[in-house]
Amino acid sequence: xxxxxxxxxxxxxxxxxxxxxxxxxxxxxxxxxxxxxxxxxxxxxxxxxxxxxxxxxxxxxxxxxxxxxxxxxxxxxxxxxxxxxxxxxxxxxxxxxxxxxxxxxxxxxxxxxxxxxxxxxxxxxxxxxxxxxxxxxxxxxxxxxxxxxxxxxxxxxxxxxxxxxxxxxxxxxxxxxxxxxxxxxxxxxxxxxxxxxxxxxxxxxxxxxxxxxxxxxxxxxxxxxxxxxxxxxxxxxxxxxxxxxxxxxxxxxxxxxxxxxxxxxxxxxxxxxxxxxxxxxxxxxxxxxxxxxxxxxxxxxxxxxxxxxxxxxxxxxxxxxxxxxxxxxxxxxxxxxxxxxxxxxxxxxxxxxxxxxxxxxxxxxxxxxxxxxxxxxxxxxxxxxxxxxxxxxxxxxxxxxxxxxxxxxxxxxxxxxxxxxxxxxxxxxxxxxxxxxxxxxxxxxxxxxxxxxxxxxxxxxxxxxxxxxxxxxxxxxxxxxxxxxxxxxxxxxxxxxxxxxxxxxxxxxxxxxxxxxxxxxxxxxxxxxxxxxxxxxxxxxxxxxxxxxxxxxxxxxxxxxxxxxx
Numbered sequence: 001x002x003x004x005x006x007x008x009x010x011x012x013x014x015x016x017x018x019x020x021x022x023x024x025x026x027x028x029x030x031x032x033x034x035x036x037x038x039x040x041x042x043x044x045x046x047x048x049x050x051x052x053x054x055x056x057x058x059x060x061x062x063x064x065x066x067x068x069x070x071x072x073x074x075x076x077x078x079x080x081x082x083x084x085x086x087x088x089x090x091x092x093x094x095x096x097x098x099x100x101x102x103x104x105x106x107x108x109x110x111x112x113x114x115x116x117x118x119x120x121x122x123x124x125x126x127x128x129x130x131x132x133x134x135x136x137x138x139x140x141x142x143x144x145x146x147x148x149x150x151x152x153x154x155x156x157x158x159x160x161x162x163x164x165x166x167x168x169x170x171x172x173x174x175x176x177x178x179x180x181x182x183x184x185x186x187x188x189x190x191x192x193x194x195x196x197x198x199x200x201x202x203x204x205x206x207x208x209x210x211x212x213x214x215x216x217x218x219x220x221x222x223x224x225x226x227x228x229x230x231x232x233x234x235x236x237x238x239x240x241x242x243x244x245x246x247x248x249x250x251x252x253x254x255x256x257x258x259x260x261x262x263x264x265x266x267x268x269x270x271x272x273x274x275x276x277x278x279x280x281x282x283x284x285x286x287x288x289x290x291x292x293x294x295x296x297x298x299x300x301x302x303x304x305x306x307x308x309x310x311x312x313x314x315x316x317x318x319x320x321x322x323x324x325x326x327x328x329x330x331x332x333x334x335x336x337x338x339x340x341x342x343x344x345x346x347x348x349x350x351x352x353x354x355x356x357x358x359x360x361x362x363x364x365x366x367x368x369x370x371x372x373x374x375x376x377x378x379x380x381x382x383x384x385x386x387x388x389x390x391x392x393x394x395x396x397x398x399x400x401x402x403x404x405x406x407x408x409x410x411x412x413x414x415x416x417x418x419x420x421x422x423x424x425x426x427x428x429x430x431x432x433x434x435x436x437x438x439x440x441x442x443x444x445x446x447x448x449x450x451x452x453x454x455x456x457x458x459x460x461x462x463x464x465x466x467x468x469x470x471x472x473x474x475x476x477x478x479x480x481x482x483x484x485x486x487x488x489x490x491x492x493x494x495x496x497x498x499x500x501x502x503x504x505x506x507x508x509x510x511x512x513x514x515x516x517x518x519x520x521x522x523x524x525x526x527x528x529x530x531x532x533x534x535x536x537x538x539x540x541x542x543x544x545x546x547x548x549x550x551x552x553x554x555x556x557x558x559x560x561x562x563x564x565x566x
Contacts, residue, residue: 118416119434122427124207124408124445124453124474127373129359131157131514132382133366134521135553138560139384140362144521148366151426151518152455158514158550160452161507162208165487168404170447170474172489173206176459176496177504179512179528200527201496203422204508205412205455205472205489209404212449221253221401222274222315224260226306228326230297231265237384238361239293242325245358245389246288252398253277258318260309261287264302265294266332274313299326300334300343303372307344310353319401320351324372325358328365337371354378354403354446358392374429377406377446405476407444410455411437412472418465418493423458425515425526440477440484447476456515458527465493500528501538506546510554513539517558532562 130153134144165171178201212218225246233239253259255278261271272287306322314320334340347353355376357369360383373380383389409432414422436442447453459469473488498504500512512528516535519526530538539555542548 117434118414118419118422119411120414120422120424120455120457121409121411121432121434121437122424122455123374123430123432123443124405124410124447124476125152125379125427125430126156126445126447126451126453127153127370127379127381128157129153129357129366129370129380129382131518132384132388133359133364135557136362136364136382136384138557138564141564143561143564146522149518149522150370150429151515151522152430153426154514154518155426155454155456155511156452158510158554159507159548160206160208160454160511161505162206162452164208164210166210168210168478169476169485170207170209170405170408170487172472172474172487173208174203174470174472174489174491174495175206175504175508176201176203176469176491177498177500177508178202178496179500200458200460202500202508202512202528203457203459203470203491203496204511205410205457207410207453207474209447209449209451212402218319218402220315220318221257221398222259222310222313222318222320223253223257223401224262224274224306224310224313224320224322226262226264226302226322226324226326227291228297228299228302228324228328229263229265229291229293230329231293231295232297232327232329232361232363234293235361238327239291241360241383241386241389242358243288243291244386245325245383245393247285248390249393249397250277250281250284250288252394257401258313258315259284260313262302262306262309263291264298264305266296266298268298268301268305270305270309273309274315296332297326297330298332299328299330299368300340301332302326303340304343307347307353311347311351314351314353319403320353321356321378321401322353322376323356323358323397324369325360326365326369327361327363328357328359328369328372329361329363330365330368335368337368337375341372341375348377352406356380356397358383360384370429375443377443379446401448403446403448403479404451405447406479406482407440407442408447408474408476409437409442409444410453410472410474412455412457412470414459414470415468418462418467418469419459420462421460423526425456425458425519427455437473438475438484440482444476454511456511459496460527461493461496467493469493469496506542509538510542510546510548510551513542513558514554517554517561521561532558532565536562 130148130150134149137144162173163171227242229239256276258274258276259272260274263269263271272284275284277284303324306324310320310322334343341348355373355378357373357378357380359366359369359380364382369380381392383392411434430445432442432444461469469491471488471490473486475484475486477484500509513535516526516529519529520532520535536555536558539551539558543552543555
């Protein structure tokens with residue numbers, strides 16, 4: 001463990017009612033919504049959003065009782081009232097951007113001063129689809145739309161170096177570094193204009209679930225595949241890739257696992273009721289091989305029928321999940337994610353059936369798929385090649401069918417005595433109201449074996465800061481018993497002294513490169529952001545030193561983006 005980094009033990013809050021009663025009050029700032037990275041720029045545009053960026057410059061004479069809270073930063077007083085949703089820059093001294101508080105092109109972190117707050121709360125997110133779709137878009141010679149870029153999903157696409165917990169639940173690791181140590185000044189040129197960001201550090205909050213032992217016993221899986229066979233799935237790398245993926249999975253699942261197959265185009269149809277694999281693999285392969293594209297995309301009918309089939313075939317003691325494979329280009333029936341999921345709300349809540357989304361196609365409804373899986377208590381990924389499909393369906397899905405945690409949330413409490421400002425990078429659409437952190441009725445994220453979740457913060461310390469910087473706590477429900485658990489970790493000022501590019505771990509550096517890349521694609525700027533040339537060079541050097549094919553792919557993707565930008 002690095003100096004200045006502390007980890008603490010788990011608390012079973014089913015036996016510690018006092019912990020359950022510790023909730024945070026306070027007005028909610030409309031910031032931070034889209035992860036993931038996992039990102040302090042977020043809002044859902046409504047009263048349920050919360051402030052993920054903090055500036056202490058105007059709160060020296062806060063209300064009575066604040067001194068006690070300073071001594072105990074987990075006992076937070078109410079923050080200042082937030083601005084109205086969607087407030088534009090310059091109104092009443094606030095700097096909002098229609099519910100998104102990411103730094104826009106040419107802004108500096110000093111200019112961005114939202115209402116005072118020092119809590120950052122979000123649902124865990126293991127999605128990676130945004131990064132996969134961005135890679136596909138750049139390979140096709142186009143830049144992704146800024147709204148399709150979610151930094152947390154770029155960051156969480158790469159292997160991390162966090163220790164695994166000994167049991168279920170999470171390990172919590174915090175570390176930090178300075179992008180540069182040159183006279184306390186950080187200059188970045190990404191975003192089209194040089195910006196001076198001042199004395200900032202990057203703080204990485206890492207959460208890791210124990211990996212699955214594939215030789216060990218796991219509950220059987222009951223998987224309902226909902227497959228898009230609409231006309232838009234006819235192109236290369238769409239339905240053909242889905243068929244190949246399912247063939248691979250049919251070989252990898254165990255005899256005591258079960259699958260059902262539902263297809264949808266203009267209407268939905270059950271092609272295979274829930275069927276055990278033992279003795280039926282040839283029959284299942286025949287169903288898969290018969291999939292052919294037809295006409296329109298009635299996504300809501302497919303999801304409804306799929307969940308009905310999953311409930312009908314639900315197996316007690318098994319992991320029951322719906323797997324949606326689609327380009328998510330809905331053009332018939334209901335096309336709003338919330339309304340689609342409302343139609344099957346009982347199946348989600350009463351039966352605990354989660355939704356895993358697999359996106360395909362060069363034209364892809366990323367926002368709809370991501371919203372569906374968020375509302376469906378699951379996660380999403382994107383595949384554009386047979387190699388990626390094999391990784392997902394041969395290596396990941398069979399071992400990840402069970403869950404390590406349900407409704408997992410994280411809350412980072414920054415010490416207002418030492419922290420001037422902070423910004424979470426990404427997670428805008430995974431925001432949770434600060435006071436709902438310990439409200440187990442509020443949805444969090446579902447995390448499977450071996451998953452890691454990273455949140456990267458830009459943090460500006462006050463002059464003369466020493467001691468405590470932040471404490472991060474993760475709260476989750478046991479998948480079987482629904483009992484709540486928590487675990488925390490802390491970081492001190494001394495842990496932020498090292499150089500990002502000379503002293504931090506290689507995995508921390510990969511995290512930073514992924515975050516800088518994502519923010520550049522959506523036209524923003526971060527403290528310490530290198531120019532395109534340096535960013536490409538950093539990624540190439542890391543690909544060589546880590547010998548990680550995924551990092552080599554990142555370097556090539558940055559190279560493609562740089563060419564298009566130039």
